[in-house]
Amino acid sequence: NAGVMQNPRHLVRRRGQEARLRCSPMKGHSHVYWYRQLPEEGLKFMVYLQKENIIDESGMPKERFSAEFPKEGPSILRIQQVVRGDSAAYFCASSLDRGTTSGYTFGSGTRLTVV
């Protein structure tokens, strides 16, 4: 079991470009959670997805950010028209069912730098 896989590990984008971050959950897991860690801040919840459904997006910025978890393939966090303030580390976690009885395991994160 390879754990939660995120790619790329590092991503550099110019202002105005699009960023696509990928998260492959642990084998058999169908629930994915995205978090963002801004510089000098703790990690904050962004969105919770189940296969083909957004369950809770209460932490997502209202504009330019979207997330999906298709029936096949990884979950994608998409940031359109990136700005310098989007520079952060983005982490995802996964679980077998809603919630956990053993703790959430996080991927190694994607570090986005907007120049």
Add this chain to the structure above:
Amino acid sequence: GIQVEQSPPDLILQEGANSTLRCNFSDSVNNLQWFHQNPWGQLINLFYIPSGTKQNGRLSATTVATERYSLLYISSSQTTDSGVYFCAVEPNAGGTSYGKLTFGQGTILTVHP
């Protein structure tokens, strides 16, 4: 929402010393986890401990859910223990908070050789 406070914010140790990190939370929780973010930024899950005591090598943790705090003990610290330690909780909110961990601000630990 639930508040999570960690102390101390910074801790500097000599190799071999012991330390205790504290996490206070403001409401009942389904889940409490301790994480270590290493200098490469990776977030390592140390303990899932909504209540009780667990030990893993030189690390141990205790959560007293009724008093809303958790402690992480590091014994015989090593330079590789350096990094940021986060406590994160999932509120007991009737099923609406699954996956919504609230993280504390972390304790920055530096262990000198």
